[in-house]
Amino acid sequence: MPLVVPHATGRYTVAADALDRLGAYLPDTGIAPGPCLVVTDETVQRLHGDRLRGVLDVLGFAPRVLAVPPGESAKSLAQLGALYDAALSSDGPKVNRQTAVFAFGGGVMGDLGGFFAATLLRGLPLVQLPTTLLAQVDSSLGGKTGINHATGKNLIGAFYPPRLVLADPAVLQTLPPRELASGLAEAVKHALIADAALVMFFEEQLDNALAGDPAVLAETVARAQRIKAEVVIEDEFETGRRAHLNFGHTFAHALERATGFNPAVLTHGEAVAVGMRCALRLSKALAPHLDAERLDALVARLPVPPLPPLDVDDLMAAMQGDKKRGAEGLRFVVLEDVGRAAVVQGVPDALVRDAWTAALG
Numbered sequence: 001m002p003l004v005v006p007h008a009t010g011r012y013t014v015a016a017d018a019l020d021r022l023g024a025y026l027p028d029t030g031i032a033p034g035p036c037l038v039v040t041d042e043t044v045q046r047l048h049g050d051r052l053r054g055v056l057d058v059l060g061f062a063p064r065v066l067a068v069p070p071g072e073s074a075k076s077l078a079q080l081g082a083l084y085d086a087a088l089s090s091d092g093p094k095v096n097r098q099t100a101v102f103a104f105g106g107g108v109m110g111d112l113g114g115f116f117a118a119t120l121l122r123g124l125p126l127v128q129l130p131t132t133l134l135a136q137v138d139s140s141l142g143g144k145t146g147i148n149h150a151t152g153k154n155l156i157g158a159f160y161p162p163r164l165v166l167a168d169p170a171v172l173q174t175l176p177p178r179e180l181a182s183g184l185a186e187a188v189k190h191a192l193i194a195d196a197a198l199v200m201f202f203e204e205q206l207d208n209a210l211a212g213d214p215a216v217l218a219e220t221v222a223r224a225q226r227i228k229a230e231v232v233i234e235d236e237f238e239t240g241r242r243a244h245l246n247f248g249h250t251f252a253h254a255l256e257r258a259t260g261f262n263p264a265v266l267t268h269g270e271a272v273a274v275g276m277r278c279a280l281r282l283s284k285a286l287a288p289h290l291d292a293e294r295l296d297a298l299v300a301r302l303p304v305p306p307l308p309p310l311d312v313d314d315l316m317a318a319m320q321g322d323k324k325r326g327a328e329g330l331r332f333v334v335l336e337d338v339g340r341a342a343v344v345q346g347v348p349d350a351l352v353r354d355a356w357t358a359a360l361g
């Protein structure tokens, strides 16, 4: 059953289904076949571009593919400008308010293509076609779009809901293992904060998911999408429960900062895996009845490369700069129980240090 996410100005469907089924979802989007734009990266275009073009051709679209280099650096004003230039250049059909934008790729394409769609002609209809596990279970849902600035990540952007999110788990078969594991870290996080049954599913199936088992990945996408959808339905503009999605992330961001935001050393998902182990230790200190050992055993199965030597003082300092810092000191998302999270303020430094030491031990 596809999910429907209502929002301030409408609603959109979220589905885990084959790309070839796009036509079944379009009538609900208000998007009619015609000239359209596909924003993608060169890797995704090479691996899956022909397949999408085939689907769009059959439906009567005339796609123009705008492919940017892969990687986080594409979330820049320069690449955004290049997209505007390409879309508005005189060759090809003129872009108008009905021209649909298909953001086809990982979270980088969802954010860049989404912001492009949000801003060109003050907003074009947007379809998210996420192709990484992270994008399928997390970034494609919730309407956050944007680019980076030299001074920080995601500083320029807009809430801009798509008309449709269609995640085809089959495209995950070409994903590099580290990208798959990184997405699984976020999916496990969704389970920990919201869904005790999904925690049990991962206890049984995580190794199969890491090995790329298609059926397990399809179920993972469908179940984890549902959690993210439920959270953003409850809290569209991130004033409350959406913060729970940051479980493990205050620690993860400090690790990413300490390792130079270099995914070759540590991907975001790997940092989240370590961060969740810290957050579980902290949770145990604040909620002694929590079976943190059981959950830690699950999170510890997510592969993380050997970390470079890290100093707890440096990590503590890196945390002070985190934008999630509230007025009353550091804020953390902790688990009160399996599948139930809470935000806590003013956590004593000694507990945070202990959490680092335990996880990096």
Ligand SMILES: NC(=O)c1ccc[n+]([C@@H]2O[C@H](COP(=O)([O-])OP(=O)(O)OC[C@H]3O[C@@H](n4cnc5c(N)ncnc54)[C@H](O)[C@@H]3O)[C@@H](O)[C@H]2O)c1
Pocket: 041, 043, 044, 047, 070, 071, 072, 075, 105, 106, 107, 108, 109, 111, 131, 132, 133, 134, 135, 138, 139, 140, 141, 142, 143, 144, 145, 153, 154, 171, 172, 173, 174, 175, 176, 179
């Ligand atoms: N908007 C949100 O709510 C939100 C939430 C979380 C993260 N994000 C953003 O998401 C981004 C990270 O997303 P990501 O991890 O998907 O990175 P990404 O988009 O860079 O994709 C990772 C790599 O995988 C490649 N790739 C994509 N799909 C593939 C496939 N099917 N087969 C083989 N290779 C494939 C890409 O070319 C890229 O090299 C960050 O910029 C982050 O800020 C946004």
Ligand SMILES: [Zn+2]
Pocket: 186, 249, 268, 272
């Ligand atoms: Zn994350």
